[in-house]
Amino acid sequence: MMTEYIVISLINPILILVLGMVMKFYPPNRINKSIGFRTKSSMADHDSWTYAQKTWANHLLTTGLILLLISGLQVYLVWKFFQEQMWYIVFGVLFLQLLTLLIPYLLTKRKVDTFKVREKEAFYKKINEDSKKP
Numbered sequence: 001m002m003t004e005y006i007v008i009s010l011i012n013p014i015l016i017l018v019l020g021m022v023m024k025f026y027p028p029n030r031i032n033k034s035i036g037f038r039t040k041s042s043m044a045d046h047d048s049w050t051y052a053q054k055t056w057a058n059h060l061l062t063t064g065l066i067l068l069l070i071s072g073l074q075v076y077l078v079w080k081f082f083q084e085q086m087w088y089i090v091f092g093v094l095f096l097q098l099l100t101l102l103i104p105y106l107l108t109k110r111k112v113d114t115f116k117v118r119e120k121e122a123f124y125k126k127i128n129e130d131s132k133k134p
Contacts, residue, residue, distance in 0.1 A: 005075070012094065013064050013067035014064075014068065015064075016101070020063075024061065052115075059107050062104070071097070
């Protein structure tokens with residue numbers, strides 16, 4: 001019974017970490033509609049696509065690691081102190097883990113949406129600096 005609890009509690013963080021590693025080491029190179037971080041702004045051009053895939057992978061790895069640490073601590077605490085309430089805690093933790101998947105998505109979306117704006121600002125800043133040089 002405790003084994004099932006451990007597997008259920010740790011499966012989401014492990015899957016998120018695996019997905020993050022796959023996206024980091026084998027990102028989709030071409031813009032497509034089936035795999036990768038796909039939003040209108042990430043699919044706008046190749047630079048945005050590449051930036052989105054790298055950012056998405058980093059956010060997934062960070063989120064997966066944090067969730068794995070929290071879930072490991074939660075498994076230990078349940079095993080040590082709260083075995084009677086084990087299944088109530090499992091469903092609460094699973095809900096929170098799934099809800100936490102929104103965090104890397106929203107962070108990546110915000111960064112990708114502002115990617116072109118920041119890139120243009122850096123370009124114009126460089127032009128202004130170059131024009132001021134004697």
